Structures are given as structure tokens and as C-alpha cells.
Amino acid sequence: MTLILGIDPGSRITGYGVVRDTGRGCEYVASGCIRTGSGEMPERLQAVYRGVREVIRLHGPMTMGIEQVFMARNPDSALKLGQARGAAIVAAAEEGLVIAEYTATQVKQAIAGTGGADKQQVMMMVMHLLKLVQKPQIDASDALAIALCHAHHRQSLIPHGLTGAKRRGGRLRL
Template sequence: MSIILGIDPGSRITGYGVIEQKGSKCFYIASGCIRTKGDTLAPKLNMIFNGVSEIIKQYQPTEFGIEQVFMAKNPDSALKLGQARGAAIVAATQADLYVCEYSARQIKQAVVGTGAATKEQVQLMVMQILKLSGKPQADAADGLAVAICHAHTAQSLVAMAGKVKKTVRGRLR
């Protein structure tokens, strides 16, 4: 059994999702958004750090996944996103959680089955996988999707490791 915290970082809205993984099944625990206020970046980063720290304290996750920075058209936006990620990552490492990072394409592939999925498709699959009665907020759904991606990826890696008999020239046999 693992409790997984997934984070979809943002300088204005950071989505999070907490799930429990038992075997191959995922169960919903909580989700939501950390909404920052103000115009300057430093207080926003502090709010993200404190918000993620509080979520970790409340739900005691054993695993942590976060979405990687993508190259935005606006370099300033990409820098702010990277700094928001940093605040969340520091909160996780301060709680002695190992940080796993996933690209948006990896997350969509793990949840929907295609790396080109839309936000709506991700939301619908998150609802189905976790058996939610209502549609979660977009950013919260993204946080849940990160957690689901981590659950599926970690499970696959463990399964592969168990089946590996030997490696020959770097290839698994």
C-alpha cells in the first residue's frame, strides 16, 4: 500500500491529488488547488511551499510525483513555473520524500493511453479510474493524473525488475 501525492505546479494555481495504491488499484483520498495571491513571486512561492508542506503533514504520503517543466512560448512563464516546481520539490524533500518527475506526455499516456490527450480526456479518465462521482477542478484533476501516472509507472518498474533474469549488453533478458 502506498499513499501518493501528485503535484501539477503553477505560480497562480498548483493542483494536487492524493491517492492510495493497493496492488494495481488506485483509490481517491483528496484533491484540490493551492491558490496564490499577490503580484510578487516570492510570497507566491512561500504559499506553494507552505501549502504542499501542509498537505504532506495532513496525508502523510509515502511517494511524490510532480509534472516537469515544459518549454512555454513565453520564457518568463517557464521560469515562474520552474520556481513553483522548486518550492513544491523542497517541501517534499524536507519531508524525506523521493521526488519523481514526469513529462506532460508521460502523464497523459499513463492515464488516457495517448500522449496527445486533451485536458477534458484526462479529467474523464481520472474520474473513471478513481470512480469519482463528479468532475474535479482542472488543476486538481491534473494533480490526480500525476499521482496515477506515478502509481502505474512505479508498478511497471517493479514488475519489470521482478522479471529481469539478466542483462546482456544493457538489454533486459
């Protein structure tokens, strides 16, 4: 059984979700949000870093899935998101986690069966897959979806001995 951490990075709210991959499915362990407040960016990044390290130390995951940054209409927002993502990645790397990155489309495809699913569809599938009776916060739901996506990708790579493979340009590299 492997504990997997999913991170939905944000400069104000970073969602996290922890699932246990049993090999026959996933079980819910924990989820929540790291709220950074509205202070200066260095303090918010420090809050993301510390919050992710605390989650890792509390639950002990071995691997982490994190959403990649996509360039939307606002480059400033993408830059801030990238910085928060970097803080979470450094926290996980310092704790020795294996880190995988997924696009939003990959996560939606893995969870809802379509890359065009909206947040509510993803949340409903997360609830169904993890047998949750209460709706998680939206950022936590997204993080759980990332963790589930990572679990599915890991399971598909295990029979081929590719769990250590790296993804570059949409291709697996050993």
C-alpha cells in the same frame, strides 16, 4: 498500500492530488488547489511551499510525482512555473518523500492512452479510474493524473526491483 501525492505546479494555482495505491489499483484520497494570489513572486513561492508541506503532513504520502517544466512560447512563464515547481520539490524533499518527474506527454499517455489527449479527456479518465462522481477542479484533476501516472510507473518497476531507479534522458538509472 502506498499514498502517492501528485503535484501540478503553478505560480498562481498549484494542484494537488493524493491517491492510495493498493497494488490492485488506486483509490481517491484527496485533491484540491493551493491558491497563491497575485502578490509578489517570493510570497507566492512561499505559499506553494507551505501548502505542499501542509498537504504532506495532513495525508502522509511516501512518494510524489510532479510534472516537468516544458518550454512553451513564453520563457517568463516557464521560469515562474519552474520556480513554483522548485518550491514544491523542496517541501517534499524536506518531508522525506521520494520524488519522480514526468512530462505532460507521459502523464497523458499513462492516463488516456495517448500523449495528445486534451485536459477534458484526462479529467474523464481520472474520474473513471478513481470512480469519482463529481468533477474535480482542472488543476486538481491534472495532479490526480500525475499521481496515477506515478502509481502506474511504480507498479511497472516493482517486479524488476527498480523502484529506486532514477530517470535521466528517458532512461532508467540505478
